[in-house]
Amino acid sequence: xxxxxxxxxxxxxxxxxxxxxxxxxxxxxxxxxxxxxxxxxxxxxxxxxxxxxxxxxxxxxxxxxxxxxxxxxxxxxxxxxxxxxxxxxxxxxxxxxxxxxxxxxxxxxxxxxxxxxxxxxxxxxxxxxxxxxxxxxxxxxxxxxxxxxxxxxxxxxxxxxxxxxxxxxxxxxxxxxxxxxxxxxxxxxxxxxxxxxxxxxxxxxxxxxxxxxxxxxxxxxxxxxxxxxxxxxxxxxxxxxxxxxxxxxxxxxxxxxxxxxxxxxxxxxxxxxxxxxxxxxxxxxxxxxxxxxxxxxxxxxxxxxxxxxxxxxxxxxxxxxxxxxxxxxxxxxxxxxxxxxx
Amino acid sequence: xxxxxxxxxxxxxxxxxxxxxxxxxxxxxxxxxxxxxxxxxxxxxxxxxxxxxxxxxxxxxxxxxxxxxxxxxxxxxxxxxxxxxxxxxxxxxxxxxxxxxxxxxxxxxxxxxxxxxxxxxxxxxxxxxxxxxxxxxxxxxxxxxxxxxxxxxxxxxxxxxxxxxxxxxxxxxxxxxxxxxxxxxxxxxxxxxxxxxxxxxxxxxxxxxxxxxxxxxxxxxxxxxxxxxxxxxxxxxxxxxxxxxxxxxxxxxxxxxxxxxxxxxxxxxxxxxxxxxxxxxxxxxxxxxxxxxxxxxxxxxxxxxxxxxxxxxxxxxxxxxxxxxxxxxxxxxxxxxxxxxxxxxxxxxxxxxxxxxxxxxxxxxxxxxxxxxxxxxxxxxxxxxxxxxxxxxxxxxxxxxxxxxxxxxxxxxxxxxxxxxxxxxxxxxxxxxxxxxxxxxxxxxxxxxxxxxxxxxxxxxxxxxxxxxxxxxxxxxxxxxxxxxxxxxxxxxxxxxxxxxxxxxxxxxxxxxxxxxxxxxxxxxxxxxxxxxxxxxxxxxxxxxxxxxxxxxxx
Numbered sequence: 045x046x047x048x049x050x051x052x053x054x055x056x057x058x059x060x061x062x063x064x065x066x067x068x069x070x071x072x073x074x075x076x077x078x079x080x081x082x083x084x085x086x087x088x089x090x091x092x093x094x095x096x097x098x099x100x101x102x103x104x105x106x107x108x109x110x111x112x113x114x115x116x117x118x119x120x121x122x123x124x125x126x127x128x129x130x131x132x133x134x135x136x137x138x139x140x141x142x143x144x145x146x147x148x149x150x151x152x153x154x155x156x157x158x159x160x161x162x163x164x165x166x167x168x169x170x171x172x173x174x175x176x177x178x179x180x181x182x183x184x185x186x187x188x189x190x191x192x193x194x195x196x197x198x199x200x201x202x203x204x205x206x207x208x209x210x211x212x213x214x215x216x217x218x219x220x221x222x223x224x225x226x227x228x229x230x231x232x233x234x235x236x237x238x239x240x241x242x243x244x245x246x247x248x249x250x251x252x253x254x255x256x257x258x259x260x261x262x263x264x265x266x267x268x269x270x271x272x273x274x275x276x277x278x279x280x281x282x283x284x285x286x287x288x289x290x291x292x293x294x295x296x297x298x299x300x301x302x303x304x305x306x307x308x309x310x311x312x313x314x315x316x317x318x319x320x321x322x323x324x325x326x327x328x329x330x331x332x333x334x335x336x337x338x339x340x341x342x343x344x345x346x347x348x349x350x351x352x353x354x355x356x357x358x359x360x361x362x363x364x365x366x367x368x369x370x371x372x373x374x375x376x377x378x379x380x381x382x383x384x385x386x
Numbered sequence: 387x388x389x390x391x392x393x394x395x396x397x398x399x400x401x402x403x404x405x406x407x408x409x410x411x412x413x414x415x416x417x418x419x420x421x422x423x424x425x426x427x428x429x430x431x432x433x434x435x436x437x438x439x440x441x442x443x444x445x446x447x448x449x450x451x452x453x454x455x456x457x458x459x460x461x462x463x464x465x466x467x468x469x470x471x472x473x474x475x476x477x478x479x480x481x482x483x484x485x486x487x488x489x490x491x492x493x494x495x496x497x498x499x500x501x502x503x504x505x506x507x508x509x510x511x512x513x514x515x516x517x518x519x520x521x522x523x524x525x526x527x528x529x530x531x532x533x534x535x536x537x538x539x540x541x542x543x544x545x546x547x548x549x550x551x552x553x554x555x556x557x558x559x560x561x562x563x564x565x566x567x568x569x570x571x572x573x574x575x576x577x578x579x580x581x582x583x584x585x586x587x588x589x590x591x592x593x594x595x596x597x598x599x600x601x602x603x604x605x606x607x608x609x610x611x612x613x614x615x616x617x618x619x620x621x622x623x624x625x626x627x628x629x630x631x632x633x634x635x636x637x638x639x640x641x642x643x644x645x646x647x648x649x650x651x652x653x654x655x656x657x658x659x660x661x662x663x664x665x666x667x668x669x670x671x672x673x674x675x676x677x678x679x680x681x682x683x684x685x686x687x688x689x690x691x692x693x694x695x696x697x698x699x700x701x702x703x704x705x706x707x708x709x710x711x712x713x714x715x716x717x718x719x720x721x722x723x724x725x726x727x728x729x730x731x732x733x734x735x736x737x738x739x740x741x742x743x744x745x746x747x748x749x750x751x752x753x754x755x756x757x758x759x760x761x762x763x764x765x766x767x768x769x770x771x772x773x774x775x776x777x778x779x780x781x782x783x784x785x786x787x788x789x790x791x792x793x794x795x796x797x798x799x800x801x802x803x804x805x806x807x808x809x810x811x812x813x814x815x816x817x818x819x820x821x822x823x824x825x826x827x828x829x830x831x832x833x834x835x836x837x838x839x840x841x842x843x844x845x846x847x848x849x850x851x852x853x854x855x856x857x858x859x860x861x862x863x864x865x866x867x868x869x870x871x872x873x874x875x876x877x878x879x880x881x882x883x884x885x886x887x888x889x890x891x892x893x894x895x896x897x898x899x900x901x902x903x904x905x906x907x908x909x910x911x912x913x914x915x916x917x918x919x920x921x922x923x924x925x926x927x928x929x930x931x932x933x934x935x936x937x938x939x940x941x
Contacts, residue, residue, distance in 0.1 A: 056860045073617060073702070085812035089855030089864040094416075097584040099620045099698060101513055102420040118701060142555060143861040149417070162521035163480025174477045176489040182482070189482040189507070189514060193419050227480060377685065384709065 045072055047079050047125045051091070052134035056143050063132070070121065076133070077105050077116035080145075093145040100258060103194035107145045108134045113196035115258040136199035138208075151208075152195050155215040159238065163222060166229020181226050184366050188221035188266050190259045197253035197263045209242045213253035213263030216244065220266040223273055224362050235274045244270045245284025265369065269362035276361035286310045296351040299341025304332055387411075387778040388564035389771070390536045390549055390591060392418030394512070394763035395742025396570030397519035399731075399771030404526045408775035411529040413536060413551060413562060415586065415866065419520050422572055422584040423742075423763060426512025427623035427694060429494060429504035430764070431757035432469035436486060437493040437502035442466040444500050449758060450934045452498045452654050453722075453751025454893035455910065456604070459932040461729050461747045465758075465765055472764045473505055481518040483507050484691075494628045494691075496756045498654035498941060504757040509623045509694040515760060534560065535866045536590060537799075539567065539598045539738065540791040546598075546738035548787030550795040554866060557859025559795050563787040565778035566737045568770050569595065569725060570763075573743040574877050575608075576870075578718035578827075579819035582614050582621035591744040593873035595725045596880065600734055601914045603746040603927070604723035605877070606885040607894045609754055610828050612658040614717030616675040618702045622695050622714060624756040626680055626707075627651040629691050633662065634677040634711060635670040646941040653941035656753040656894045659716035663828040666715070677711035716828050720759060722750040722894065723884075726914065731770025737777065741770035748912065751929075752893020803865065808853040811868045814845050818874060826885060829896050835886045842878045849875055876917065883922040884913035906936050 048067040054060070068082045077095055084091045094104040098117045105116035109131050124131055139147040168175070197213035204210045211219075219238050222228045238244050244267055253263040271288060274280065280289055287310040294302040307323075308316040326332045333339055341347065354360050359367060389400045392414030403410040412418065433445040445466035450457055477483060477491065484507055486492040496504040507514040523530065533554040540548040540561070548563040571591030575583025596602055612633070613622045627633075633651050635641045645661040646653035653661075662676050670676075680688060685708050688696055692707075699705050699712045724746035731739040742763045749762050825838035849872060856864035890905035891897050911926040 055858075057858055071617075084864070085810070089810060090858060090862075092861040092863055094420075096416055096420050096586045097422060097425045098618075099425060100701065101425045101510070101694075102416075102422070102584065104416065104420045120701070143858075146861050157524055162525040163518075165478065165480075170474075170478070172471070172474060174474055174491050177485055178489045179485045179487070181489075182485050185482070189517070190510070191517075192424075192513065222480070225480060227478075377689070381685075 045070060045122065045125050047074065047121050048130045049079060049083070050130055050132045051083075051144070052132070053091070053144050054135070054141050072122050074121050075117050076109065076114070076119040076121055079121055080116060092143040101192060103192035106136050106194040106196045106199065108136055108199065113137070113199040113256045115194060115196065118258050136195055138199055138201060138204050139195065147195070149195060152193070152198055152212075152214065155212050156193070156218060159211065159215045159219040160234065161215075161218050161222075163225065163228055164230040165227060168229075175227050177226050184362055185221050185224040187261050187369070188217050188224065191217055191221070191261045192259055194258065196256045196258055197261075200252040200256045202250045202252060203246055203248050207242060207246060210246050211238070211243055213247075213267065216247070216270060217261055217263040217266035220269050220362070223270060231273070232277055232279070235270065235277055235279050238270055239274050239279050239282055239285065244274065245282040262369075265365060269365050272365060273361045283310050292351070295347050298338050299344035299347045300339050302335070302338065304335040387566050387568070387774055388413055388549060388562055389568045389570055390414070391421070391570035391572060391742070391744070392416070392530065392532065393421035393423035393570060393572055393742060394515050394519060394760060395423075395767035395770075396421075396568070397523055398764050398767030399568045399570060399741055399774065400528050401519065401522050401526065402768045402771030403775035403778070404528050406772065406775040406779065408778050410775065411531060411562075412523070413531045413534045413549060415533065415535040415554065415590070417532045418523065418530060419516055420586075421516060422587055423760070424513045424516035425582075425584060425621065426515075426760050427509045427621060428496065428625035428628065429506035429511045429757045430473065430515070430760035431496070431499070431503050431755065432473040432505060432761060433466060433501070433503055434470050434473065434491060434493060434505065435501070436490045440501040440503055442469070445469070445503060447934060448498060448500050449749065449755055450751075451937075451939060452753055452755040453748075454656075454753055454904065454939060455906070455934070455936040456748070456751030456892060456912070456929055458748050458930040459934060460930050461749050463932060464729055465749050465762065468765050469761050472761070472768065476515065476518060476764065479518050479522055481507075482514045494625060495652060496628050497624055497652045497658065498649065498755050499757070504625070504628065506625060508690070509625050509692050512760060515764075531562070534562075535869070536571070536594065537869060538791065538795055539594050540787040541598060541735070542788055545736040547785055548791070550791055552799075552866060552869070554861055554863070557862060559792060559799060561787050561789070561792040563785050565781045565785045566739065566774040568731065568774045569738065569740040569744050570742045570767065571744045573721040574874060575718045575721070577818065577822050577874050577878055577881075578608070579816070579823045580614065580619040580715070581718040582611055582619060583718065588870035589721075589873050589877045590870065591740065592724055593876045595733065595738070595740070596876055596917050598735065599916065599918075600738070601726045601916050602723060602880055603726040603912050603914055604748060604752070604884070605721075605881045605915055606888055606913060607722035607752050608718055608826075608881070609655055609720040609722060609894050610659040610716035611719035612655055612662055612716055613678050613714040614719070615698065615703050616673055616713040616715055619717040620698055620702050621717075621719070622678060622698060622712065623692070624655070626678060626692055626695055629687060630683055631678055631680040632682075633658070634679050635665045636672050636676075637670055639670075641665050641670070641676075649941035654753055655756060656896070657941055659828050660896055662716055673713060675713040675715040678707075678714045679711040680707040681709065681711065718823070720754055722746070722748070722752065722754055727770070729769070730773040731766060732773060739770040739774045741766045752895060802868070803854055803857065805851070805853050808851040809848060810855060811849070811852045811871045814848055814852065815871050815874070818842070818845055818871075818878060822878060826881065829898055830885060831897070831899050832886065835882055839882045839886070842875065842882060846875050846879070880915040880917070880922050883924050884915050887924055888913060910936060
């Protein structure tokens with residue numbers, strides 16, 4: 045098949061960027077990486093990109109296709125070429141470009157190092173044998189363990205674009221890898237550290253990382269798990285944590301979100317005073333429900349019962365989110381089977 | 387101390403050296419986590435006995451038998467005895483292994499193993515090992531020179547004292563000095579067009595050692611893995627069969643009943659690959675492949691134990707193994723041969739050590755058992771790291787590789803880079819891969835091997851005149867890929883030399899047309915190949931036996 049591409053080239057010697065057109069013959073099963081290989085072999089030997097395993101596990105070939113991060117080796121070209129689409133290939137975002145499609149991953153690894161990316165065991169010493177851990181306990185971090193450090197999430201992260209010091213999705217997912225590991229003895233210390241400025245609560249929940257992760261690590265969910273674990277351990281000084289906490293308090297007390305109190309509960313009284321003029325405008329337009337008497341939902345007892353159940357079964361923290369993910373996977377699988385039957 | 391290569395063996399060696407107090411750095415042409423160790427899927431063997439009765443002696447016997455009696459038995463006994471301790475250490479470092487219901491490390495059955503012995507993490511075992519080792523490298527702040535392409539070993543007064551590297555990111559040759567050097571550069575699967583190996587697996591360390599005059603051992607033994615995807619050659623783990631998958635021919639027959647009635651699909655890899663190739667050659671294949679059928683395992687098992695294999699089959703073959711059988715065929719996978727070392731990783735050259743696939747200790751002999759290669763990287767990576775560190779620490783302060791080595795390398799490289807007229811390397815690379823598969827594949831014939839020697843000579847001649855199109859300094863992968871092809875061509879030469887000379891069928895070296903039997907009288911020996919002034923020389927070396935005499939091998 046004929047495959048056409050546009051590639052953003054960058055020549056470091058001249059500091060020049062250029063969008064170039066390429067068209068090559070490729071076998072029908074070709075991936076984007078195969079097509080780049082053909083271009084490099086037969087058209088231009090100076091084209092630079094990273095590659096190694098070509099089976100989605102080494103994480104070398106992260107790059108952007110039409111503005112979104114992909115693994116080149118995972119991206120099949122058949123349908124794109126058949127549709128007559130000419131994709132634009134460029135280097136990953138949020139990282140300095142070295143040449144063509146090759147980026148400098150030093151900032152990526154710097155963030156990784158900042159989260160203490162290795163098991164820090166507690167006092168329990170299993171001696172000359174393994175730790176005994178049930179499959180369910182170990183399963184908590186099964187997604188985070190899939191991360192191949194390709195950088196696709198980092199490339200797409202909106203918070204990182206606004207704040208280059210943000211720890212970012214890959215490093216935080218790695219953090220969850222250890223927070224959720226029963227063998228690690230420094231959970232509280234880790235959560236304290238990840239909860240600081242540029243940490244957990246600076247994620248804007250845009251879910252771009254989750255959408256673009258080629259391995260199903262789901263970094264945004266990992267950050268949510270860290271948040272839940274932090275709250276469980278009473279680490280809730282950050283405004284983001286306070287904000288989340290008020291949602292829970294609202295749900296269990298009234299069954300509704302108590303919006304009027306959300307600002308003072310999140311930002312504190314002093315900072316809320318500054319918001320009074322804005323609140324007055326909202327009030328005038330009828331956008332602020334009066335806080336007293338509180339608006340209590342008819343079935344608030346059910347919300348309270350749910351809250352009690354989660355506490356009782358110890359499913360606050362990351363465990364509850366993991367359980368939810370598993371349930372969703374099961375539902376998706378059943379739906380897939382039903383579809384196939386039809 | 388320098389460790390060349392950042393895969394499992396290299397990182398394990400560096401960690402050991404760092405813990406002994408050596409000033410060690412890792413030099414690798416790709417970032418350590420990108421190493422091909424990470425693509426290992428099915429597992430790592432140690433006789434923990436968590437699933438059934440097992441012990442290191444049983445593991446040793448299975449390995450000896452699997453090696454078709456060519457493995458060195460003293461090395462194998464050390465290997466199986468130390469493996470369990472190494473696994474526990476990985477677990478203590480935080481390795482993410484799959485657990486059994488009791489909460490201990492789960493162990494699955496693997497080919498030619500007398501007990502379920504393979505510890506695993508679903509089907510991404512290599513990935514979790516690479517991750518935990520790199521975590522430990524970061525913890526120790528071991529310096530990593532990544533994207534440094536090693537090109538030449540530097541020798542002075544009969545000792546290895548460093549490496550000349552091409553700095554891929556910035557360009558230019560760099561001279562790195564070390565009181566000891568560990569080679570851990572992996573295998574050379576890229577010699578073959580159909581291979582499970584990454585683009586990076588170009589036998590760099592083996593070729594550098596060969597060029598430095600060192601002996602390579604048992605280079606004719608290239609393992610063909612029975613289940614690689616059609617057409618890409620991407621690996622589907624032996625764990626699929628370990629979990630119970632069938633091999634089926636075009637007549638819907640579980641053909642392994644004919645070839646290995648007891649072990650069936652879990653016979654050793656050489657046996658299964660030959661059986662598949664026979665079925666294909668006799669017309670019972672589909673597109674030069676046969677089927678791997680997992681449907682009866684059920685969705686639950688596939689999703690929890692083999693999710694990576696499912697993803698690979700869906701992405702690269704368009705087949706969901708829950709619902710359909712997958713087309714697979716034998717593909718080049720693992721080099722049993724390599725740089726000859728002793729049991730602590732030392733080579734013939736003082737100061738130079740080797741571990742992992744680049745080395746030939748030999749634990750695997752003529753055929754490696756699935757799950758033994760990851761274990762070898764850890765156990766022998768640790769052992770080589772320890773000896774190399776001890777040597778570095780024992781030497782007096784300071785070592786500087788001679789500047790002349792850098793000057794020589796710069797002059798030679800300039801000759802390559804200055805060339806503007808001639809052929810680019812890719813055609814030579816493709817012709818090498820296709821001809822090696824055709825003439826040195828699962829079954830080997832005298833006339834094909836002889837013809838292949840001529841083909842390789844022709845390709846080497848053309849290689850003398852190749853042109854590197856990229857003349858820039860920054861990330862010049864056009865240059866490094868050309869240098870890699872040079873490594874492959876040198877290795878192909880010694881492989882053919884040893885292949886022709888071994889006039890028997892043993893393990894992965896099968897000659898059904900002229901020498902169908904194993905010949906212990908003449909060939910219970912390691913082939914040793916050297917490069918002497920451009921010519922390949924061959925000699926033989928006895929296998930080290932301890933307690934197992936050769937027997938007929940049946941599964």
